[in-house]
């Protein structure tokens with residue numbers, strides 16, 4: 001997928017928008033979005049390992065007035081007239097794949113000057129599933145509003161400050177060298193330093209940032225793990241962590257490609273000793 005400027009700029013620019021002008025998307029922008037959502041244009045490195053995944057642009061006006069009141073965004077999202085709804089066939093890697101593809105769409109929308117906000121929980125799944133004719137094999141892992149962002153309401157500012165939406169964990173808590181006792185130093189990583197920084201800046205459910213990446217000693221091989229959230233509140237984000245990992249893989253992959261770093265994704269668990277709440281997901285190896 002082509003972007004109009006460096007992906008590092010777009011990743012830095014993206015932020016969750018919950019307040020929009022109540023305007024429909026302009027026809028030319030709508031056509032651009034529909035083109036992006038066409039199935040042949042949306043491929044992730046995990047697409048071949050998982051079932052079908054599809055996305056639709058849905059206008060609020062397509063719902064009957066009774067349904068419009070029940071979209072279930074609970075006052076979190078205001079003004080928006082359109083949503084992107086994704087459906088994915090259940091399978092082992094479907095959330096990783098979905099997370100990758102939905103983030104790709106969100107970055108492309110950011111590049112077009114549009115606002116978005118990942119919604120994994122705060123929407124009415126039944127109504128949106130019906131709208132896109134979900135089969136019994138499919139789930140709707142997440143949706144996003146898409147529209148023209150307006151000045152943040154105070155309600156939105158409160159949500160953002162509660163989840164510390166702007167903050168990210170420091171390097172030493174999420175990137176490791178050879179084992180999980182040894183934080184990864186930024187020195188001598190060259191372009192991989194920016195590649196990892198772009199993962200660090202990614203959005204995640206509840207801003208939990210569950211990604212942990214372990215680099216092999218003296219090799220450009222990066223193993224991706226998820227730290228499963230502990231505690232009652234954190235556990236409510238558990239259904240979304242594989243989506244977060246798809247987002248991490250998307251930012252890594254797009255940035256590596258932009259720097260011309262050649263490599264690919266593998267599922268070969270290196271069997272490194274782990275704390276019990278860490279789970280291996282995938283690896284990127286340079287070629």
Ligand SMILES: Cc1cc2nc3c(=O)[nH]c(=O)nc-3n(C[C@H](O)[C@H](O)[C@H](O)COP(=O)(O)O)c2cc1C
Pocket residue numbers: 014015016017076117118119120121122123142163164165166202203204205206207240243244247
């Ligand atoms: C998988 C996923 C699910 C999310 N679900 C919701 C949600 O249900 N409601 C909501 O208001 N924000 C949701 N968010 C947005 C996050 O709260 C937001 O990305 C995070 O706080 C970081 O803020 P930023 O996106 O502005 O960088 C979700 C984000 C992700 C990645």
